[in-house]
Amino acid sequence: xxxxxxxxxxxxxxxxxxxxxxxxxxxxxxxxxxxxxxxxxxxxxxxxxxxxxxxxxxxxxxxxxxxxxxxxxxxxxxxxxxxxxxxxxxxxxxxxxxxxxxxxxxxxxxxxxxxxxxxxxxxxxxxxxxxxxxxxxxxxxxxxxxxxxxxxxxxxxxxxxxxxxxxxxxxxxxxxxxxxxxxxxxxxxxxxxxxxxxxxxxxxxxxxxxxxxxxxxxxxxxxxxxxxxxxxxxxxxxxxxxxxxxxxxxxxxxxxxxxxxxxxxxxxxxxxxxxxxxxxxxxxxxxxxxxxxxxxxxxxxxxxxxxxxxxxxxxxxxxxxxxxxxxxxxxxxxxxxxxxxxxxxxxxxxxxxxxxxxxxxxxxxxxxxxxxxx
Numbered sequence: 001x002x003x004x005x006x007x008x009x010x011x012x013x014x015x016x017x018x019x020x021x022x023x024x025x026x027x028x029x030x031x032x033x034x035x036x037x038x039x040x041x042x043x044x045x046x047x048x049x050x051x052x053x054x055x056x057x058x059x060x061x062x063x064x065x066x067x068x069x070x071x072x073x074x075x076x077x078x079x080x081x082x083x084x085x086x087x088x089x090x091x092x093x094x095x096x097x098x099x100x101x102x103x104x105x106x107x108x109x110x111x112x113x114x115x116x117x118x119x120x121x122x123x124x125x126x127x128x129x130x131x132x133x134x135x136x137x138x139x140x141x142x143x144x145x146x147x148x149x150x151x152x153x154x155x156x157x158x159x160x161x162x163x164x165x166x167x168x169x170x171x172x173x174x175x176x177x178x179x180x181x182x183x184x185x186x187x188x189x190x191x192x193x194x195x196x197x198x199x200x201x202x203x204x205x206x207x208x209x210x211x212x213x214x215x216x217x218x219x220x221x222x223x224x225x226x227x228x229x230x231x232x233x234x235x236x237x238x239x240x241x242x243x244x245x246x247x248x249x250x251x252x253x254x255x256x257x258x259x260x261x262x263x264x265x266x267x268x269x270x271x272x273x274x275x276x277x278x279x280x281x282x283x284x285x286x287x288x289x290x291x292x293x294x295x296x297x298x299x300x301x302x303x304x305x306x307x308x309x310x311x312x313x314x315x316x317x318x319x320x321x322x323x324x325x326x327x328x329x330x331x332x333x334x335x336x337x338x339x340x341x342x343x344x345x346x347x348x349x350x351x352x353x354x355x356x357x358x359x360x361x362x363x364x365x366x367x368x369x370x371x372x373x374x
Contacts, residue, residue: 017295017329018250021257028264041263042256046151048229051252052215053144055232057102058243059208063200066094066106080120081187084127087111088178092134100139100146100321101248101330107131108337118190124342125349129356130181132334133322137174137360140167140318143219146330147251148300148317153219156310160219166311167318169371170364177360207240251297258298262305275306283309284368287316288323288361295329296321315368322361325350 012019060066070090077083091103098106108128115124139145143153143163153163199205211232217223236244265271279286283303290299296317303313321328325335331353338349 015250017298018254018257020294021254021261021298025257025260025264028261032264032267037267038260038263042259043151043155045225046154047252047255048225049154049215049218050147050150050255051229051247052211052218052225052232053099053150054102054247054251055236055243056208056211056215057098058246059204059211059240060098061102061106062243062246063204063208064198065200065205065208066090066098066103067110068199070107070110074114078190079187080118080123080185080190081182083114083118083120083190084123084130084182084185085179087114087127088130088134088182091131092138092175092178095135095139096142096145099144100135100328101333103135103139104132104330104333107135108334112337112341120190123185125338125345125352126185128334128338129349129353130178132331132353133174133356133360134178135330136321136328137171137178137318140321141171144215146297146318146321146328147255148297149314151255151297151300152304152310152314152317155304156308156314158310158314163314166314169367170315170319173364173367174360177363181356203239207235211235254297255301258301262301266305272306279303279307283307283312284316284319285365287313288320288365291317291320291327292323293326295326297329319361319364319368322357322364324357325353327357 070086073086073090074083077086087107091100091107094107095103108131111127111131112124115121115127136146140149141164143149143160149163152158153160158166214223214228218225218228233244287296287299287303290302294302299320300313300317303317304310307313321331325331335346335349335353339346342349
């Protein structure tokens with residue numbers, strides 16, 4: 001009995017957003033009983049494309065591609081500043097293609113190993129904080145960078161270029177701020193810290209590469225995403241079940257539950273009128289504020305139910321990934337890695353994480369209002 005209870009508690013801690021989304025969906029179903037309108041709630045295009053992209057990234061990850069690239073770059077790093085720069089900018093750049101959570105799952109544990117090998121453990125908290133900010137800000141630059149972007153890209157009708165240009169000023173300033181943050185620690189010489197990570201075989205690398213190209217074609221509406229997802233599912237069932245098992249199904253279920261919740265509350269006239277009134281002229285800042293409480297993916301889904309100011313939502317929920325530890329659920333990946341490796345440093349990490357996130361958030365919000373005033 002105790003073992004079962006422990007597993008339940010662990011699940012609730014690990015999947016808090018999923019559990020909350022399911023509860024909200026069930027409660028809303030009691031208010032608005034299921035009917036034919038439910039069929040229109042769920043954006044299956046987003047669900048199918050998200051599944052396909054997650055499967056592709058798990059394939060690349062299992063093939064060791066990202067760690068291999070990182071190892072090659074680190075062979076040229078002969079100072080602590082260069083090591084930290086590589087470790088911080090890898091998730092910033094690659095999260096545009098592989099999503100922020102995959103970037104952190106890959107590069108945070110890898111970074112901790114590299115820092116330990118180089119005798120730079122004292123920089124671990126600083127580097128992981130910057131890696132987390134980098135992944136959350138780099139991922140905002142492309143539709144496939146994070147789940148909320150993929151959803152907004154599908155629902156809004158924005159072009160690939162339009163979304164990127166909308167977020168470009170914030171991404172550029174974020175890169176400058178990340179560079180400046182690297183100089184907050186004194187640089188020192190280090191011995192070679194490059195790693196000899198091995199790549200998977202041709203099949204391990206080949207199928208994710210082909211699937212990624214197909215996913216990009218689907219992003220440009222050249223391949224229907226349900227067909228892509230169905231083909232991906234059949235292929236993985238036959239050829240790579242391990243990658244299939246590692247897809248984040250909890251995120252997919254969270255999306256579906258939130259679609260149901262938002263669809264239902266959108267049919268309650270009083271609530272719709274109330275929320276629409278609050279959002280009038282405040283969409284971006286409400287996106288930031290809601291993200292701090294419920295994280296930016298649910299915030300994006302909630303806001304799209306009550307306003308069509310797509311760019312304001314896009315900017316708000318992406319900048320809103322900064323701030324609290326739950327503003328972007330991907331940030332919890334880094335926290336868990338630090339807590340496991342340095343359990344006595346959890347408080348120090350949260351303090352530094354919060355200071356840096358608030359500073360970055362404040363500057364980027366300032367940029368938004370400066371652009372709006374021009």
